[in-house]
Amino acid sequence: MNIYIDFDDVICETAKSFCQIADRLFGIKKPYNEVHFFNLQQSFGLTDNQYDALMKEGHLPEILLSYEETDGASISINKIVDAGHDVKIITGRPFDSYEPSRQWLDNHNLSRLPLYCVDKYGREIFNQNSTFNMTLNDLYAMSFDLAIEDSPAAFKHLEHFGNCKVAVFDRPWNKDAILPSDNYIRVKNWDQIVSLL
Numbered sequence: 001m002n003i004y005i006d007f008d009d010v011i012c013e014t015a016k017s018f019c020q021i022a023d024r025l026f027g028i029k030k031p032y033n034e035v036h037f038f039n040l041q042q043s044f045g046l047t048d049n050q051y052d053a054l055m056k057e058g059h060l061p062e063i064l065l066s067y068e069e070t071d072g073a074s075i076s077i078n079k080i081v082d083a084g085h086d087v088k089i090i091t092g093r094p095f096d097s098y099e100p101s102r103q104w105l106d107n108h109n110l111s112r113l114p115l116y117c118v119d120k121y122g123r124e125i126f127n128q129n130s131t132f133n134m135t136l137n138d139l140y141a142m143s144f145d146l147a148i149e150d151s152p153a154a155f156k157h158l159e160h161f162g163n164c165k166v167a168v169f170d171r172p173w174n175k176d177a178i179l180p181s182d183n184y185i186r187v188k189n190w191d192q193i194v195s196l197l
């Protein structure tokens with residue numbers, strides 16, 4: 001199987017780190033379970049300037065490297081690779097976050113996994129040309145049998161993969177999301193994802 005795995009809040013606990021950053025920078029105490037929107041500006045009630053500062057801080061290399069691994073992610077992904085599946089990590093992180101993101105994967109025993117940065121959320125203001133970044137059209141030309149995503153904002157991209165199954169990683173900001181088709185199922189943890197294969 002060709003498998004697409006998202007990075008933030010699928011392999012690591014990004015939103016939990018952003019809750020700490022919002023507290024540290026602005027004194028905003030938002031419990032993780034109350035992060036109801038994928039858009040963190042909306043979830044934390046930030047001004048444009050605060051949101052820019054939050055995103056900048058959250059993408060500093062030392063902060064990216066400090067993100068906690070999601071329970072069981074590394075062991076489960078290695079099991080999936082060992083079973084012969086072709087796995088790619090496809091992140092919407094900014095292109096200039098590639099190096100620390102690559103380092104994080106290597107530090108968590110995921111050095112075999114290729115990582116690609118794709119502008120999933122229309123955040124990049126210019127195109128860069130590297131082996132690790134892709135346009136949306138490059139992404140749409142790829143083929144996947146299973147995608148693991150947490151973000152309802154990314155579902156529209158997955159529709160380009162035809163009959164791809166989608167495991168929606170259960171998070172507070174997607175619990176009320178309408179799943180676009182029967183190909184989508186909600187999963188609570190990595191054990192459940194492994195059992196799908």
Ligand SMILES: [Mg+2]
Nearest residue numbers: 006008009150
């Ligand atoms: Mg994500």
